[in-house]
Amino acid sequence: MSLLHQSPSDHATRWSLVARAVSPEDAGTRAMDELLRIYLPVLQGMLARWPQLDASTKEDLLQSFVQKRILENQLLAKADATKGRFRSFLLKAFQNHIVDEIRKSTGAKYSPGAENLLSYDELAESLGHSAELEKAYHVAWVRNLVEEGSRRLHADCMAKGRNDLWLVFQERLQKPFLEGSAAMPYEELVQRLELSSPSQASNLLISSKRQLRKILEALINETVEDPSEMEAEWDFLKKCLK
């Protein structure tokens, strides 16, 4: 499933998609589907890093969030573009939902009004996990972004008959950085692509980096209100990964 599935020609930002999603029209349903397709895997990615919760609890938390918060309580109508990133709003809402659901399932100890009412952070801590969950959310977001960027790069390379560019990207960037496997030596790339020198392979790598950078910038532009915010968002994403 494509996670950030807007076409490159669709310049809608996340906030304009949110605005459409609250509309009762068909366009609203489509926008809602689009938002869920983009953001649910990110929430899943965060939950996947919470080993103290079993798989069915994670699934229940996600389903109930969509059903109760997003669809029934019209969470998106409460989202305010002037208060920052949509994904930060969604994270906070999901954290609150987790606390509420776990309070309910564990009875009086976490019931509203009880003296020992726990915050999300305390709850996360009490379940044996730290605030790294928030980092997991950001990591899942960036991975989501890079995955879609890779898909678009692949599509571009295939459309232009640039298998060489794609292979170099896969072997020198995707595998080592995203999968933790060894990068293919340049000499091997030279042989496989029938190049005349490692510098040619290196030039292909530079081209693929530039192309992916452009694609990622376009994807990030979809998440900010103004293109001038793109550089700052790029830096913010890097900061989240540190």
Add this chain to the structure above:
Amino acid sequence: MSTSSSDSISVPLTDSTRTLREEAKGLLALLNEMDPGEPLWSHEDLESILSHQMEAPLLIDLGSMHGVNAEQVQQLASTRGLVLRSFEDLLTHPHPPVELLIFTKEFAKRNLASPRSPIPAEVARILYFSCISSAMLKCGRKISQLSLTEIGEGIDWCLHRPWLQSEWRELFKNTKGFLEERGEA
């Protein structure tokens, strides 16, 4: 051309085989790779490109240079029973023809000056100073208009490249020793 264009393009959203820290580190490294201000060549790239350049045929690179005749290169490379096929053959030979060293130095210089050169500037600079070193040590000739102090500074620069292979490091160390004996380094 052998490629794997149909290879999977899927990148799992969460890689359960890696810790969160490892995953974040990999993603950060990937984003850093694409930062506009980052150097275009890794040390591994440069080492590999230098090796390849040294193994490249003299005749093709020098013979295609403007103002140089391929036949002349061929003749110099095979004169007096020499068999100099590559830059490495030339630069490691105990008695290289100084004319070929001058041609090679010129080739490196042109690549250094050209923004469209396929050879990274760092590699071209190593080639450049290798020629000057070989001419000085093996032919007793100074083939550059640079002063000995400037040559010494260039040699120091070369020696500080961590990706420099041992045979070239040895050549530059010898040149540095040669200059030190003359109080120039």
